Structure formats: structure tokens, C-alpha cells
Amino acid sequence: MRLPEFQTYPADLHIHSKYSGATSTRMVLDTIAQQAKLKGLAFVGTGDVFHPRWFENIKTELEEIEEGTFEHPRYHIKFVLTVEVEDKHRVHHLILLPCLSTVESVREEFAKRSNDIDADGRARVELDAPGIVDIALAHDCLVGPSHAFTPWTSMYKEFDSMRACYGDRVNDVKFLELGLSADTSMADQIAELGDVTFLANSDAHSPWPDKLGREFNRFELVEPTYAEIIKAIKRENGRHIVLNVGFDPRLGKYHMTACSRCYKQFTFEQAKASRWRCDKCGGWVKKGVWDRVNELADYPEPRHPPHRPNYLRIAPLAEVIALALGEKNAHAPEVQSMWEKLVARFGNEIEVLIDVPPEELANAAGTKVAAVIKAFRAGELKVVPGGGGRYGHLEIPLELATTLPPKAQRTLADFG
Incomplete structure (x- = not known):
């Protein structure tokens, strides 16, 4: 059969x-x-x-x-x-x-x-x-x-x-x-x-x-x-x-316990002691998913059953590109232009973010963008966690920043 x-x-x-x-x-x-x-x-x-x-x-x-x-x-x-x-x-x-x-x-x-x-x-x-x-x-x-x-x-x-x-x-x-x-x-x-x-x-x-x-x-x-x-x-x-x-x-907007008005973050113990009121602005403090899971957890470490697939952590490609280009806004024209270029070259965002070899990315996008995407895949970027309704964000750690080119290097494709 x-x-x-x-x-x-x-x-x-x-x-x-x-x-x-x-x-x-x-x-x-x-x-x-x-x-x-x-x-x-x-x-x-x-x-x-x-x-x-x-x-x-x-x-x-x-x-x-x-x-x-x-x-x-x-x-x-x-x-x-x-x-x-x-x-x-x-x-x-x-x-x-x-x-x-x-x-x-x-x-x-x-x-x-x-x-x-x-x-x-x-x-x-x-x-x-x-x-x-x-x-x-x-x-x-x-x-x-x-x-x-x-x-x-x-x-x-x-x-x-x-x-x-x-x-x-x-x-x-x-x-x-x-x-x-x-x-x-x-x-x-x-x-x-x-x-x-x-x-x-x-x-x-x-x-x-x-x-x-x-x-x-x-x-x-x-x-x-x-x-x-x-x-x-x-x-x-x-x-x-x-x-x-x-x-x-950590990039989710409710990961950490935080004020829903000013986004100040609290430990679980601090939030309970303050009766879930922010000591900075008086807003309500929302319990983060991290603390809620710790309340519910039966095990100190995850116990994955045999059927459980891996979980691959990602972020939007435009945010990774913006980080590489030094742009605060992922919708900035330079960021969107690079996003469109990479997607046109490799077919779709998922391919670029997860699957395309770094050397091919470097040929298409320059060494800095490729290096930051590679670092992102390897979990080498700093994650500033979100909470209270504000998303977390990525940063390039100092030890990595010193190894990157000062700006994206242009490729032959940029010269037509």
C-alpha cells in the first residue's frame, strides 16, 4: 500500500x-x-x-x-x-x-x-x-x-x-x-x-x-x-x-506585569503590595502572562509531551531591518524599501526571516542587515520585554554592535 x-x-x-x-x-x-x-x-x-x-x-x-x-x-x-x-x-x-x-x-x-x-x-x-x-x-x-x-x-x-x-x-x-x-x-x-x-x-x-x-x-x-x-x-x-x-x-504587550497607563513594570510581589495600583501614576497594574503562568505552573521547567512541536521565536522582519538600519520606525521608507527588495528576491517574508542562508541575504541586503538577521535567528539580540499593553522591542547589544559595519554596505545590485 x-x-x-x-x-x-x-x-x-x-x-x-x-x-x-x-x-x-x-x-x-x-x-x-x-x-x-x-x-x-x-x-x-x-x-x-x-x-x-x-x-x-x-x-x-x-x-x-x-x-x-x-x-x-x-x-x-x-x-x-x-x-x-x-x-x-x-x-x-x-x-x-x-x-x-x-x-x-x-x-x-x-x-x-x-x-x-x-x-x-x-x-x-x-x-x-x-x-x-x-x-x-x-x-x-x-x-x-x-x-x-x-x-x-x-x-x-x-x-x-x-x-x-x-x-x-x-x-x-x-x-x-x-x-x-x-x-x-x-x-x-x-x-x-x-x-x-x-x-x-x-x-x-x-x-x-x-x-x-x-x-x-x-x-x-x-x-x-x-x-x-x-x-x-x-x-x-x-x-x-x-x-x-x-x-x-517577551515582545508581547502583556508579557510582564506592568501599569496599563504609564507601563511601569512591577514584580509580582510589588504589584500585590501596591494593591495593583501604580505608585508612579495611579493607573491599574495588569498581571503579566509570565507571572500568571508562574501562578498556574505545576512544573518548574517545561515538560514537553512527545507530540509537541518545536516553537520558533520570531519578530516582524521590518522591525529587524529597522534595527539594522538604525531606524526607530519599522514603516520608514528606507525600511520598507529594503523589506520589499528582500521579499521580491526571496519570495516572502517567512523565507527571509527563517530560511534564506546568511550569505545570500548579504548579497541582497548588505552585510549589516544580514548580520542582524543572523543574530536575530541565533537569539543574540536583546529583548526589552513588553507589559501593560505596550509591546516589547529588540535592541542590538553593545558587544554585537561593535562587530557590525557602521552602516549597511551597498551591493552590486544597488548600482543597477
């Missing part, structure tokens, strides 16, 4: 449309697909499928190539049907849906328990987590907690365990989304997560590659379909996730 041939597909399964609050008006399917191609993604979750106008966009602008699997006709990016919902405890859940008719059926069920399901792309329903799982499973959907550790609207913000959140439905929850401020090593300090598949997704609110695909998963599948993705999340028939790729969690 011939064994199936597997291929890997990068997928970001959690984004939002322009119909969600605080989201770019450019979060439309055409722009999402175009930018996903530049990023290097094969799959994107649609997000927001319960919103009627977004649902209509999906039906009219994408081609259904197999039940539950859609493709953009120009950019050939695959889409699967997804939505994030908020329960009555303000916990967010990500749902993957198998087909268009299921979207309509599940939406109808949730609409009975929502004051206005059309108000926002992220629907709020007056159900607890077990109630959401009941409806999802009755319609053959997959559901799990979104950004499970963040100090807003997350499972571990409101509950001390998955069982406390999902009750007798806990064994039906097959995945957990890590969120930007956590990674596998942090989550695998918690014993109850040993059998749960971890997802790394962007939760993007804008389509540009510093947001879309800033976290993603490499799925190993026989073919690029929704059904195969579900098998991989459930780890069935050899399908699985071979790599979670995401932020160094």
Missing part, C-alpha cells in the same frame, strides 16, 4: 475583518490574500463569519474548492471558516467551522443567546464555555480558547484551569491558542495542557505582514484542505503540526 505524501503548509487561523472593532478598514479579503502571499502563508482563517456582510464577502469573493476550503482566485491563498466569540464571562473562544451551511446554523443558535450578534465581527453570546462547546460540537465544529493567557478576555484570566472553564466538556477541547505573550515552554509548565494541541495565530487586526502571520503554524498535511487541518489539530492519521512559529513572548 502506498503511503500518503505529506507537505507542510503555513497557516494563521485567527484574524479579524474590517467589521470587528479597532480593526483596519483594509482588512478585506483581497488585501488579506495579497499580504498573506507576501508573508508566505498558505492558509488564513476568515475570522468573523457570523457577521452578515463579511459572510457575504466570503461567499462572493472566494471560490469554494472543496467543502470548507476556499481560495482567493487571484492570489491562491486558502481560507477556512473561523470566528471568535466572547462568552458571558468575557472569555474568548476560537471556532473552526466545516462549511457555509454550518455557519448559518451555528449563527442562528448563537443569535438566540446574543443581544446583537451583528454588532461586531467578534460576537458576544450569553453562554458559558460549556454551552459554546455544546453548540459547536453538535454542528461538527472545533473550538478552543483564544489567546489563553492574556490578562484581558481569556480563559486563564477568568479561570485557574481548563476544567474550571469548560467543565465536563474539557476533553472535547482539542486546541489552545497561545497568544503573543506566551510560548510552548511557558504553557508546558501546566500539567493539564499535556494532551492539548497548541496553536500560534496572529489575531491580526490589520493585513500588513508585521501583523498578519506574525504567529503561524506549519501543518503537515496530505492536501491543503479544511478536513486535513482538523485532522492535524486532532493529531490523526499522521497529520500534525510540525512547528509553532510566533513572537518571542
Whole structure:
């Protein structure tokens, strides 16, 4: 019997449309697909499928190539049907849906328990987590907690365990989304997560590659379909996730305990002693994911189960380029010009950030940009951690800075 041939597909399964609050008006399917191609993604979750106008966009602008699997006709990016919902405890859940008719059926069920399901792309329903799982499973959907550790609207913000959140439905929850401020090593300090598949997704609110695909998963599948993705999340028939790729969690905006107004950082003990009020500005101090994981941890060090893929820490390529060029703004013209040049040369951002050999980068971008990308890959850049709602950032440590050229060296390509 011939064994199936597997291929890997990068997928970001959690984004939002322009119909969600605080989201770019450019979060439309055409722009999402175009930018996903530049990023290097094969799959994107649609997000927001319960919103009627977004649902209509999906039906009219994408081609259904197999039940539950859609493709953009120009950019050939695959889409699967997804939505994030908020329960009555303000916990967010990500749902993957198998087909268009299921979207309509599940939406109808949730609409009975929502004051206005059309108000926002992220629907709020007056159900607890077990109630959401009941409806999802009755319609053959997959559901799990979104950004499970963040100090807003997350499972571990409101509950001390998955069982406390999902009750007798806990064994039906097959995945957990890590969120930007956590990674596998942090989550695998918690014993109850040993059998749960971890997802790394962007939760993007804008389509540009510093947001879309800033976290993603490499799925190993026989073919690029929704059904195969579900098998991989459930780890069935050899399908699985071979790599979670995401932020160094210190770059997340809720990694450290910090004031949500002035961003002063606190140790856990300092925050408790101050009754979670900032002694500098009087603002509220938000508990960081690092401290929350330490509260929940069963093990002092991570215990990775055999099925757990590696977690590769990344940052947006434009931020790494900006660091190399001495620019504070990752959207500065010189930075964007270099980003466009590298992506045009090597195909997409993921290739440049992770896979292209340093000598090829040097030929295309000059020695300084190549050296900083190489140092980033090796974990040699300094990470100033985020907290309180402000992202962390990268710095070039002094010992590395002294070895770099004073400015990017030009290549023959720059002279035409």
C-alpha cells in the first residue's frame, strides 16, 4: 500500500475583518490574500463569519474548492471558516467551522443567546464555555480558547484551569491558542495542557505582514484542505503540526506585569503590595502572562509531551531591518524599501526571516542587515520585554554592535 505524501503548509487561523472593532478598514479579503502571499502563508482563517456582510464577502469573493476550503482566485491563498466569540464571562473562544451551511446554523443558535450578534465581527453570546462547546460540537465544529493567557478576555484570566472553564466538556477541547505573550515552554509548565494541541495565530487586526502571520503554524498535511487541518489539530492519521512559529513572548504587550497607563513594570510581589495600583501614576497594574503562568505552573521547567512541536521565536522582519538600519520606525521608507527588495528576491517574508542562508541575504541586503538577521535567528539580540499593553522591542547589544559595519554596505545590485 502506498503511503500518503505529506507537505507542510503555513497557516494563521485567527484574524479579524474590517467589521470587528479597532480593526483596519483594509482588512478585506483581497488585501488579506495579497499580504498573506507576501508573508508566505498558505492558509488564513476568515475570522468573523457570523457577521452578515463579511459572510457575504466570503461567499462572493472566494471560490469554494472543496467543502470548507476556499481560495482567493487571484492570489491562491486558502481560507477556512473561523470566528471568535466572547462568552458571558468575557472569555474568548476560537471556532473552526466545516462549511457555509454550518455557519448559518451555528449563527442562528448563537443569535438566540446574543443581544446583537451583528454588532461586531467578534460576537458576544450569553453562554458559558460549556454551552459554546455544546453548540459547536453538535454542528461538527472545533473550538478552543483564544489567546489563553492574556490578562484581558481569556480563559486563564477568568479561570485557574481548563476544567474550571469548560467543565465536563474539557476533553472535547482539542486546541489552545497561545497568544503573543506566551510560548510552548511557558504553557508546558501546566500539567493539564499535556494532551492539548497548541496553536500560534496572529489575531491580526490589520493585513500588513508585521501583523498578519506574525504567529503561524506549519501543518503537515496530505492536501491543503479544511478536513486535513482538523485532522492535524486532532493529531490523526499522521497529520500534525510540525512547528509553532510566533513572537518571542517577551515582545508581547502583556508579557510582564506592568501599569496599563504609564507601563511601569512591577514584580509580582510589588504589584500585590501596591494593591495593583501604580505608585508612579495611579493607573491599574495588569498581571503579566509570565507571572500568571508562574501562578498556574505545576512544573518548574517545561515538560514537553512527545507530540509537541518545536516553537520558533520570531519578530516582524521590518522591525529587524529597522534595527539594522538604525531606524526607530519599522514603516520608514528606507525600511520598507529594503523589506520589499528582500521579499521580491526571496519570495516572502517567512523565507527571509527563517530560511534564506546568511550569505545570500548579504548579497541582497548588505552585510549589516544580514548580520542582524543572523543574530536575530541565533537569539543574540536583546529583548526589552513588553507589559501593560505596550509591546516589547529588540535592541542590538553593545558587544554585537561593535562587530557590525557602521552602516549597511551597498551591493552590486544597488548600482543597477
